[in-house]
Amino acid sequence: MLMARVERFIKKLNEKHIEQFVMLNPKNITYVTGFTGDESLLLATPNKLTLVTDGRFVEQAKRELPDNVTIYRWQKGLLADTIKLINESGIDSVVFEADQLTYAKGRKFVDAISPDVIPMTGVVEEMRWTKDPEELANIKKAVQVVDATFLYILGEIHPGMTEMEVAAKMEYYMKTHGGEGTSFDTIVASGIRSTFAHGEASHKVIEAGDILTMDFGALVNGYASDMTRTIAIGDVDPKLEKTYYQVLEAEQAGIDAITAGMTSRELDGIIRGVFKKHGVEQYFIHGAGHNVGLDIHEGPYITSRPGEGDIKFQPNMLETIEPGLYYPGLGGIRIEDDVVVTEGKSAVLTTAPRRDLIKIPV
Ligand SMILES: [Mn+2]
Structure with missing residues (x-):
C-alpha cells in the first residue's frame, strides 16, 4: 500500500x-x-x-x-x-x-x-480525499469504538455527575476498547452549555432536565472517527424535543442525498432546506459536515462557500453529516454520523441509536 x-x-x-x-x-x-x-x-x-x-x-x-x-x-x-x-x-x-x-x-x-x-x-x-480499502478499514474500526462507547456511557450517565466525569469515562473506554486515543478533545455539553456548539467538557454538574450533547471520536492506526449524539436527562423543554426531530430530519436528508457526482453546495442546500422548511435555519450556526481521515477535519467540507461548494463528492470519500440547531438561553441539538460516499446511496458506518430522543431515567 x-x-x-x-x-x-x-x-x-x-x-x-x-x-x-x-x-x-x-x-x-x-x-x-x-x-x-x-x-x-x-x-x-x-x-x-x-x-x-x-x-x-x-x-x-x-x-x-x-x-x-x-x-x-x-x-x-x-x-x-x-x-x-x-x-x-x-x-x-x-x-x-x-x-x-x-x-x-x-x-x-x-x-x-x-x-x-x-x-x-x-x-x-x-x-487524501478518497480513502483506499486499508484506510476505510481503519476508519470503520474507529467508528466501532465510538459506537460501543456511546452504548457504554448511556448506562453510566446520571444526574449529579460532571461533564468532565462523563468525558473521562468515555475516553478511558475508548482507549481500552480498541482506540489508541481520541481524535479531538471530547465535547460533553449539558443544559445551557449545549448552545456552545463546541463546548468541551467542563466541571458543570449534569442535572435532571438538561439536554446533553456528546461529540467525540476515536483514533485507530492514526485514523479518526467523529460522532455526535444528543440525549435528554429525564424530561426536557418540549421545544428541544421538537428540535431533536428537526435536526434528525435534516441529518437523514443529508445521509439519503449524498452521492458521487453531487456538489458540496447541492448537499448543503438539501440539509439547510429542511431547516428552512421549519423556519429555523438561522439557528444552524456551523458547517453541515466534513471529510475525515488522518485528520479529524479534511476537505471537502459540506458547504455553499464559493469555490469549495463546487467540489463534487467522489466514491470512497468519508463524510460526516452533522446539522445542529442552537437556541441561546435554552439549549442546542446536534446529531452526526459518518458515511462513505458511493455511486448510489451512502453507506452509514455509525450505528449508535438516534431514531428517538434517548431519555436517561432520573
Ligand atoms: Mn464533525
Missing part, C-alpha cells in the same frame, strides 16, 4: 511539473510514507525521497519507511539543513507547503533558497 502511495505521489509531482517538493505537514508525510513521527520533513523529487529528521526519530523511521525513502539526520537544524540540501541540488525550482510555516519561518526559508520557490497548498491533501 505504501509503495503504491509513494508512486501516486511521484505521479502527482510529474503531472504538476514539480521538480522538488518540501512536505512539511506531518499527516501528509504519514500518508505518503507511513512515518508517524513529527518535527521532520520530506524532501521529494520524482527520483528521490528523503526524510529529514533528528536522532529521536531515526529508529522509528527505519521501521516505518518503505525502502525507497532515504533517512537524513540533520546537523544544524531541520530547515537549515534542508535549505543546504536544496541549494546544493542544482534543481531550478522548489515547491513548499505554504500553509505549514509561520510568516517568519516562511520568509527566512524563501530568502535563503537559491532556486525559485513556489508556494502551494493542497497537493497531498487532495490525494
Whole structure:
C-alpha cells in the first residue's frame, strides 16, 4: 500500500511539473510514507525521497519507511539543513507547503533558497480525499469504538455527575476498547452549555432536565472517527424535543442525498432546506459536515462557500453529516454520523441509536 502511495505521489509531482517538493505537514508525510513521527520533513523529487529528521526519530523511521525513502539526520537544524540540501541540488525550482510555516519561518526559508520557490497548498491533501480499502478499514474500526462507547456511557450517565466525569469515562473506554486515543478533545455539553456548539467538557454538574450533547471520536492506526449524539436527562423543554426531530430530519436528508457526482453546495442546500422548511435555519450556526481521515477535519467540507461548494463528492470519500440547531438561553441539538460516499446511496458506518430522543431515567 505504501509503495503504491509513494508512486501516486511521484505521479502527482510529474503531472504538476514539480521538480522538488518540501512536505512539511506531518499527516501528509504519514500518508505518503507511513512515518508517524513529527518535527521532520520530506524532501521529494520524482527520483528521490528523503526524510529529514533528528536522532529521536531515526529508529522509528527505519521501521516505518518503505525502502525507497532515504533517512537524513540533520546537523544544524531541520530547515537549515534542508535549505543546504536544496541549494546544493542544482534543481531550478522548489515547491513548499505554504500553509505549514509561520510568516517568519516562511520568509527566512524563501530568502535563503537559491532556486525559485513556489508556494502551494493542497497537493497531498487532495490525494487524501478518497480513502483506499486499508484506510476505510481503519476508519470503520474507529467508528466501532465510538459506537460501543456511546452504548457504554448511556448506562453510566446520571444526574449529579460532571461533564468532565462523563468525558473521562468515555475516553478511558475508548482507549481500552480498541482506540489508541481520541481524535479531538471530547465535547460533553449539558443544559445551557449545549448552545456552545463546541463546548468541551467542563466541571458543570449534569442535572435532571438538561439536554446533553456528546461529540467525540476515536483514533485507530492514526485514523479518526467523529460522532455526535444528543440525549435528554429525564424530561426536557418540549421545544428541544421538537428540535431533536428537526435536526434528525435534516441529518437523514443529508445521509439519503449524498452521492458521487453531487456538489458540496447541492448537499448543503438539501440539509439547510429542511431547516428552512421549519423556519429555523438561522439557528444552524456551523458547517453541515466534513471529510475525515488522518485528520479529524479534511476537505471537502459540506458547504455553499464559493469555490469549495463546487467540489463534487467522489466514491470512497468519508463524510460526516452533522446539522445542529442552537437556541441561546435554552439549549442546542446536534446529531452526526459518518458515511462513505458511493455511486448510489451512502453507506452509514455509525450505528449508535438516534431514531428517538434517548431519555436517561432520573
Ligand atoms: Mn464533525
